[in-house]
Structures are given as C-alpha cells and as structure tokens.
Amino acid sequence: MITIESREKSRILIVDDEPANLRLLEKMFKAEGFCNLVLISDPRKVQEAYCAEPTDLILLDINMPHLDGYHVMAQLQELGDPLLPPILVLTAQTGRDFLMRALNSGARDFLSKPFNRYELLARVRNLLDAHLALRFTFDQKGALEEMVRKRTAEVTQSRLEIVQRLGRAAEHRDNETGRHILRMSNSAALLARQVGWNEDRCDLMLYASPMHDLGKIGISDTILLKPARLTDEERAIMETHTTIGADILSGSNDELLETARIIALTHHEKWDGSGYPRKLSGEAIPLEGRIAAIVDVFDALTSVRPYKKAWPVAEAVEDIRQHSGTHFDPELVEHFLKILPGVLLIGERFSEP
Numbered sequence: 034m035i036t037i038e039s040r041e042k043s044r045i046l047i048v049d050d051e052p053a054n055l056r057l058l059e060k061m062f063k064a065e066g067f068c069n070l071v072l073i074s075d076p077r078k079v080q081e082a083y084c085a086e087p088t089d090l091i092l093l094d095i096n097m098p099h100l101d102g103y104h105v106m107a108q109l110q111e112l113g114d115p116l117l118p119p120i121l122v123l124t125a126q127t128g129r130d131f132l133m134r135a136l137n138s139g140a141r142d143f144l145s146k147p148f149n150r151y152e153l154l155a156r157v158r159n160l161l162d163a164h165l166a167l168r169f170t171f172d173q174k175g176a177l178e179e180m181v182r183k184r185t186a187e188v189t190q191s192r193l194e195i196v197q198r199l200g201r202a203a204e205h206r207d208n209e210t211g212r213h214i215l216r217m218s219n220s221a222a223l224l225a226r227q228v229g230w231n232e233d234r235c236d237l238m239l240y241a242s243p244m245h246d247l248g249k250i251g252i253s254d255t256i257l258l259k260p261a262r263l264t265d266e267e268r269a270i271m272e273t274h275t276t277i278g279a280d281i282l283s284g285s286n287d288e289l290l291e292t293a294r295i296i297a298l299t300h301h302e303k304w305d306g307s308g309y310p311r312k313l314s315g316e317a318i319p320l321e322g323r324i325a326a327i328v329d330v331f332d333a334l335t336s337v338r339p340y341k342k343a344w345p346v347a348e349a350v351e352d353i354r355q356h357s358g359t360h361f362d363p364e365l366v367e368h369f370l371k372i373l374p375g376v377l378l379i380g381e382r383f384s385e386p
Contacts, residue, residue: 041065121144228365331376
C-alpha cells in the first residue's frame, strides 16, 4: 500500500550541472517532506549513485558537460534493471524534437524550465505513486514465487521419501538391504548422466529406480526367503515380481511413477532376449531398464548375502564384461566401465554398517 510516508521516503536522484538549480530543487522537495534526495552535479557519477541503492525517481537535465542527459539515460538502460525508475527530464530546451528524443531515450515525462512548482510536484507524486505500486507488485510476486518454490521443494521431498520408503519396504522382504537401493539408484543416475541424459532425466532415474523390486511384496516368504535353489515353478512365481511391481505403479500420469513402472517391469530383461517377463531383446528394452539391469547386478555381485560372499570388484567387472551383448547392452557396458570409479565411491558412501 502506497502511503504519504513511503512516498516521502522515496530515493530521488536530482541531476543538474548547475549548483543553483540543485539547491532550488532540494529546498522545494524538502519543504514538501521529501527526505531522501541525492544531488548530483557531475553526470558521470549518476550510474554509481544509482547502483548504490534502489532509486525511485530521477530528475535529469539534458545539457550537461561530459555526458548529456541522453547518454545518462542510455547508461541506465544498459543496466537491464527490471525496476528502472521513471525519469523526469527538466531542461531549458523546448520544442517537439527535444521532447520526442527524451521520451524515446527512456524518459517518462518532460518539463521545460522555468517550470511551475506545483505542476512539477504533481508530476513527481504521480510518477512516484506509479513506480512504488510497481515495486510493491514486484516484491509481492517475488515473495509469492519464493513461497511456491519452498512449498514445491517440500512436496517434492515428501514424494521422494515415500518413493524411497516403498523401495525399502520391498527390499526388507528379502535378504537385500535399504542401502542396496541407495547404491543402485545413485549408480543408475550416474550411468544415465554418462550416456548424455539431462539433469531432470537423471533425477528421474535416481528417484524411480529404488522401486525396481517393489513387486517382491507380492511374493510369498516361502519362495522369497527360501535358502535353497528355487524349483522351476518357484522361479516362475519369483519372476512375477516384475509384473506385480509394474501393476502397482501403473495407471498414473506422474512421470516419476511411470519411469518407476518401466524399470520395475524391464530390469530383468536381457539384451539377447533370454530375460523376463516379456523376453524383450536389444533396443526393444527401454533404456531405463537396461541401465538398471547393469547397476543392479553389479551391486548384487559385490554385496554380501546370507547365501554368498561379496565378489571382489575385479571378478564382478569381468562378469559384466563376459555378459556384454548377452545379458547387458554392450554400449552401456562400455559406459559403465568408464564410470566404475564413481560407482565404487557410491559403494563406499552407502556401504553396509
């Protein structure tokens, strides 16, 4: 809300090379209650004074040594300030040509000397009221945008926590751990970045891949926790965790959940078509699933399980190499080997306690 007090506290630059004119204007404005006046007799100092703190109005002479008023306006325009204050030109120059040149150079108003005191004050008040209203709207918009940004960040963080906890719920059904999904998801995002994905898609990979085994919550403990080798029938049931997970995640227009559905469904497909559940092959397997497959297997090989020891990194890498072109996308294998140091750092960061 614009008040008389806010108007009188407005910062006004008065630029004129004649000291007598500056003193006259200063006396006039102070008599009307304006208390934040900056008097400038050297036009070369206008830009510095303007940048020192927010300014609400500029009174500007045209004919001055070193820089005329047109050059001063050009300098201010070059700053690119979205809240450039109004400029009221006060000049002894008369005539339409001077008026049009001043207005086309950025002036908001034009008044010839000698001017009428009451007319000048009325124009100043009108210009200040319009600018202060614009500044108030701009500040309110910025505050609103900041509130929206914070709220969006909070909602996004809540979504991600739910996603990660869903992934952990699935992992706790069997012998894997919550840290497996942290290692797997961060490695998946790293590999996605290596193949050229932008940051938004990499974030999708990071946040969606923890749900790759969500379907395990639909597999019975007798199969999921069986310490011995599964029978063919049990293996077939176990493989349905891919379709169960996809079913749970299906039916949403949310990009994150759709990416998670794709990963859950396809991360056990193999490059040569021998995987499951659909026996897709080659590039028919979505890239999200192919990325998840490599990092999931590598972490499983290098992690301790009740039924096996952790493989040495060199042996796990060799296994990935040997299955390039059969289990894994051969091009992705090459990218994976390039980021191996980063994958190992992720493994250290999220190592088991």
